[in-house]
Amino acid sequence: MPHEYLVIFQYHEPEPRKLFERGVIEDYESTTGVFIEAEAVEDALAWCEAIAQELLRRCNDDRSLDWSRLGYSCWIEPNPEKSFWGHCLDFFQHVQTNEMPNIDAMDTAAYVSWQDARGRPSI
Secondary structure, eight states, X not given: OOEEEEEEEEEEXXXXXXXXXXXXXXXXXXXXXXXXXXXXXXXXXXXHHHHHHHHHHHHHTOTTOOTTTTTOOEEEESOGGGSGGGGGGGGSOEEETTOOOOGGGSSHHHHHHHHHHTTOOOO
């Protein structure tokens, strides 16, 4: 029986990466998440890796980037409502395995727009 998992993952966007390379900032990685309906945790994690790969390549406009080779990871958030992510669960899209979310609605700019539309300050 399928279960819906909140899967959080790391990636990077080009602007913070450039600042990191110039020594301006110490951390350039971003995180976001997606709810994935899957038969098993392993299926949700595997599908999240495909989503993360696509987001990384799309937001950096570089099809050669390899999410796993860059050392990024994804993980299941066991208790979404009580997690650090509790304030933004509505931002995360819901998909099934083998269904891509709207990748353009997952990056930092999309999150800021989502916050602005709700009259909430971005964090």
